[in-house]
Amino acid sequence: MATNIVPGKAYGFFTDTSVCIGCKACEVACKEWNQLPATDKGFLGESLDNTGTLDGQNWRHVKFIDNVPDETMGNGNGKPFLLMSDVCKHCTHASCMDVCPTGAIIRTEFDTVFIQGSVCNGCRNCIAACPYDVIDIDPEQDVARKCTLCYDRLQGGMEPACAKACPTESIQFGPLDELRAKAERRLAQVHAGGTSEANLYGHDDKVYGGLHAFFLLMDKPEVYKLPRAEDAVLPQRNNLGGYLGVVGTAVVAVFGAIFALRNRGSVARATPPPEAPPPEATP
Amino acid sequence: MTIIAATEHFAGPPEWTWYILFYFFLAGVAGGSYFLATLLRYWGAPADEAVARIGFYVAFPATLLGLLLLTLDLKQPLRFWHMLFNTTPGQFGLNFNSSTPMSVGVWALLVASVFAAVSFLDALARDRRSRALLDGAVGMAWSVVGSVVYLFIAGYTGVLLAVSNQPIWSDSWALGGLFLASGLSGAAALLLLLSRYRSGAESTRGMLELSERLFTVLELVLLVIVLLTLIDDGTLGKALSFPWVLLWLAALVGMLPALAGLTARRFRVGSGGTLAAGRVQALVLGPTLVLLGVLALRAWVIFAAQH
Ligand code: SF4
Ligand code: SF4
Numbered sequence: 001m002a003t004n005i006v007p008g009k010a011y012g013f014f015t016d017t018s019v020c021i022g023c024k025a026c027e028v029a030c031k032e033w034n035q036l037p038a039t040d041k042g043f044l045g046e047s048l049d050n051t052g053t054l055d056g057q058n059w060r061h062v063k064f065i066d067n068v069p070d071e072t073m074g075n076g077n078g079k080p081f082l083l084m085s086d087v088c089k090h091c092t093h094a095s096c097m098d099v100c101p102t103g104a105i106i107r108t109e110f111d112t113v114f115i116q117g118s119v120c121n122g123c124r125n126c127i128a129a130c131p132y133d134v135i136d137i138d139p140e141q142d143v144a145r146k147c148t149l150c151y152d153r154l155q156g157g158m159e160p161a162c163a164k165a166c167p168t169e170s171i172q173f174g175p176l177d178e179l180r181a182k183a184e185r186r187l188a189q190v191h192a193g194g195t196s197e198a199n200l201y202g203h204d205d206k207v208y209g210g211l212h213a214f215f216l217l218m219d220k221p222e223v224y225k226l227p228r229a230e231d232a233v234l235p236q237r238n239n240l241g242g243y244l245g246v247v248g249t250a251v252v253a254v255f256g257a258i259f260a261l262r263n264r265g266s267v268a269r270a271t272p273p274p275e276a277p278p279p280e281a282t283p
Numbered sequence: 284m285t286i287i288a289a290t291e292h293f294a295g296p297p298e299w300t301w302y303i304l305f306y307f308f309l310a311g312v313a314g315g316s317y318f319l320a321t322l323l324r325y326w327g328a329p330a331d332e333a334v335a336r337i338g339f340y341v342a343f344p345a346t347l348l349g350l351l352l353l354t355l356d357l358k359q360p361l362r363f364w365h366m367l368f369n370t371t372p373g374q375f376g377l378n379f380n381s382s383t384p385m386s387v388g389v390w391a392l393l394v395a396s397v398f399a400a401v402s403f404l405d406a407l408a409r410d411r412r413s414r415a416l417l418d419g420a421v422g423m424a425w426s427v428v429g430s431v432v433y434l435f436i437a438g439y440t441g442v443l444l445a446v447s448n449q450p451i452w453s454d455s456w457a458l459g460g461l462f463l464a465s466g467l468s469g470a471a472a473l474l475l476l477l478s479r480y481r482s483g484a485e486s487t488r489g490m491l492e493l494s495e496r497l498f499t500v501l502e503l504v505l506l507v508i509v510l511l512t513l514i515d516d517g518t519l520g521k522a523l524s525f526p527w528v529l530l531w532l533a534a535l536v537g538m539l540p541a542l543a544g545l546t547a548r549r550f551r552v553g554s555g556g557t558l559a560a561g562r563v564q565a566l567v568l569g570p571t572l573v574l575l576g577v578l579a580l581r582a583w584v585i586f587a588a589q590h
Contacts, residue, residue, distance in 0.1 A: 095448060101386040102365040103378050121365045122358020124297035125385050128447035133295035142358040225293045235446045236382040241456030242442030249460030250434045253467050256497035257322050264489035
């Protein structure tokens with residue numbers, strides 16, 4: 001799928017999880033293009049989901065979600081593994097950008113979210129903020145890293161490596177408006193096929209102003225560890241309440257301290273007497 | 284009804300651990316010390332000047348040490364100044380992001396350390412019986428403004444945690460207030476401890492003890508509010524899960540001396556026990572327990588959320 005990539009236009013991914021086969025070609029392509037090392041698989045060993053999580057060196061992660069119910073189901077009612085190639089959502093209202101104190105996180109000319117490695121100082125505020133557990137410190141570079149939506153490839157007019165490698169077109173790259181229209185058509189198709197739980201996540205502005213990497217899901221967002229639309233509010237929502245709490249406490253504390261200054265005599269008399277008797281110090 | 288909306292949490296932990304814990308502790312104690320010192324010098328009796336100086340002596344080094352810990356916590360400590368100056372090519376200039384208390388706090392720390400440095404030097408000058416650097420109305424204005432900045436320093440650390448998408452932290456609006464109240468009680472306890480080493484400090488101890496008790500009551504009220512907000516957001520179980528509940532209990536134990544003081548001794552003249560034992564308890568054990576409680580409270584909030 002050749003796309004003419006021009007700066008000033010918004011690009012992104014539409015990931016159709018209904019056709020993901022869990023081959024992890026996207027993960028490999030991402031690692032290869034971005035020169036990310038293979039990481040120690042640890043206790044996950046050779047299991048299906050041995051990538052485990054997105055982090056500073058894994059910018060694509062095919063989630064294998066065991067959704068098989070414990071009880072025996074009738075024909076057609078059982079739910080198999082859900083697969084989803086996860087990635088940075090390049091949120092329109094990005095929590096990571098909201099809290100970065102260095103200005104390292106910027107929005108590019110393709111309307112994607114990019115961390116400038118040379119500016120980041122590794123404070124990890126963005127990690128605390130990203131609601132999708134996307135960002136982490138790359139232990140080799142000691143800065144926060146995540147998917148760049150192949151910023152360098154876009155600048156060179158090439159589509160991102162993962163989308164190019166995906167054999168089932170589960171990951172589709174393109175201009176956001178085109179992808180959204182495509183997603184609506186695909187959802188109608190999947191619904192018509194009988195999967196009524198299928199839904200689009202992040203295609204409109206209800207989730208962080210719209211996700212540039214949005215998804216067709218086969219179950220509720222929470223099942224994929226994606227926050228519900230009503231929970232998708234920037235961290236700065238808590239500034240006002242937090243600061244008001246501090247101001248209120250400070251006011252009460254000042255009065256308390258003044259009270260202590262005026263009434264210290266009660267304690268001076270009540271505590272065990274010091275070596276020298278204290279002077280009556282009430283002002 | 285919540286002030287902060289309930290949020291489902293899927294965010295990963297930033298791994299803020301020991302450096303941040305001790306920085307939060309120092310921020311609280313430095314903030315409280317500067318504030319109490321100002322209050323004692325300008326609104327206390329002349330005899331309170333001795334403890335006021337201890338407060339100014341504490342605030343500056345505690346702030347410097349806090350800044351050092353904050354810097355060491357960065358994965359790129361040599362880029363600490365990137366918090367202050369934007370190094371994005373083509374966008375050089377000062378950095379300030381009002382959306383995050385981290386940015387606001389860094390600037391506040393910088394301003395606070397200037398206030399603390401001058402007040403520290405002023406206390407030194409006064410102790411050497413030369414002229415005070417800050418006299419009269421200017422000195423008072425300086426300390427009052429410095430106190431406001433320092434009250435912010437003691438409290439913003441809780442807001443910094445809240446402005447995230449982490450469980451527990453982002454579920455309560457009261458963490459900032461809680462840290463401020465506990466920082467103040469910690470500062471009163473520290474000044475009480477240090478007052479043993481300064482002659483002329485005896486007459487201020489009553490004020491320090493009473494204020495420590497009142498700040499602790501405030502802290503307890505805020506702790507209850509924090510727990511209530513966590514119930515509301517469904518993260519109370521996580522907050523009080525084993526082993527983190529032990530830190531929470533330690534924080535409570537740290538409040539006991541002050542609360543016991545309020546209920547048992549506040550209204551009773553005289554005391555039981557031998558003189559020596561009573562003094563050690565009042566001036567060493569009690570304040571030490573309070574300070575450990577201040578540390579445990581922060582450790583509880585920091586670690587319980589990230590596991
Ligand atoms: S998904 Fe996380 S890292 Fe990506 S833009 Fe959104 S907040 Fe930032
Ligand atoms: S770790 Fe880097 S990118 Fe993340 S908030 Fe800090 S400076 Fe910004």
